[in-house]
Amino acid sequence: xxxxxxxxxxxxxxxxxxxxxxxxxxxxxxxxxxxxxxxxxxxxxxxxxxxxxxxxxxxxxxxxxxxxxxxxxxxxxxxxxxxxxxxxxxxxxxxxxxxxxxxxxxxxxxxxxxxxxxxxxxxxxxxxxxxxxxxxxxxxxxxxxxxxxxxxxxxxxxxxxxxxxxxxxxxxxxxxxxxxxxxxxxxxxxxxxxxxxx
Numbered sequence: 100x101x102x103x104x105x106x107x108x109x110x111x112x113x114x115x116x117x118x119x120x121x122x123x124x125x126x127x128x129x130x131x132x133x134x135x136x137x138x139x140x141x142x143x144x145x146x147x148x149x150x151x152x153x154x155x156x157x158x159x160x161x162x163x164x165x166x167x168x169x170x171x172x173x174x175x176x177x178x179x180x181x182x183x184x185x186x187x188x189x190x191x192x193x194x195x196x197x198x199x200x201x202x203x204x205x206x207x208x209x210x211x212x213x214x215x216x217x218x219x220x221x222x223x224x225x226x227x228x229x230x231x232x233x234x235x236x237x238x239x240x241x242x243x244x245x246x247x248x249x250x251x252x253x254x255x256x257x258x259x260x261x262x263x264x265x266x267x268x269x270x271x272x273x274x275x276x277x278x279x280x281x282x283x284x285x286x287x288x289x290x291x292x293x294x295x296x297x
Contacts, residue, residue: 103150103219104192106202107141107167108176108184110134110157118206124287134205137284141205142167144212150219151197155188182250185240193245201228201241206283208293210238214278221276227268229261230278236260238281246271 110117112135115127122130145152146167153172177187185202192200199222203210214230218241221228227246230239235258240249248271253263268275284290 101151101195101197104197104200105145105148105150105152105215106185106188106192106200107145107152107154107171107205108188108202109138109141109154109205111160112138118284120286121284121290125290133284133290137205137208138167140208141203141210144210144215145203146170147212148215151192153188153192155184181255182253186247186250189242189245190247199241199243201239203230203239204283206285207232207238207281208284209281214239214281218276218278221278225274225276227273227275228278229264229275231261231280232283233280234258234283234285235262236283237264238283239278240264246273 112131114131115122117134118130121133151172152167152170153174154167155174155176157176159173159175174188174191176184188202189200199219201215201218218228218230218239222241222243226243228239228241229237232238236256237260242249249264249267253260265275282289282292284293
């Protein structure tokens with residue numbers, strides 16, 4: 100068994116192409132600064148983990164952010180919807196027979212290193228681990244073996260993502276651990292809530 104892995108899904112920080120719902124309220128330039136801050140938070144909470152860390156970018160470029168630096172491998176997301184992108188990423192990473200694999204995005208400033216440790220530990224007891232997001236999705240998914248059915252027939256970016264994923268796990272007679280519920284930063288209300296806590 101290889102050591103545990105962490106997949107990080109990220110977009111290159113390009114003006115007008117990140118957090119578009121938020122940019123409708125505060126403008127593209129301020130939104131880009133916020134997205135760069137979210138990337139730095141994601142790096143800060145994952146950097147110390149003694150695992151294989153792989154950033155799956157929407158595309159690679161040397162001109163922009165490019166990567167998280169040493170300790171992170173860079174890959175490119177597959178073309179398709181979010182489910183297909185995640186399915187192929189998990190498939191790629193399970194080819195080397197790791198122990199456990201988690202996936203996160205870069206939208207959750209409330210994620211902590213401790214939560215990630217807890218997610219890996221949870222997989223000692225259950226087949227899957229999920230971090231519920233308040234909008235009905237999830238900020239984290241983890242598994243011990245490649246399970247592509249979790250990504251099929253899910254209406255991504257809707258309030259039903261988590262409930263339908265849990266139903267799929269139950270239908271396959273598998274077990275799941277749930278982490279604490281956290282907020283993603285998608286729109287101005289999420290952003291205002293986050294900044295009100297700082």
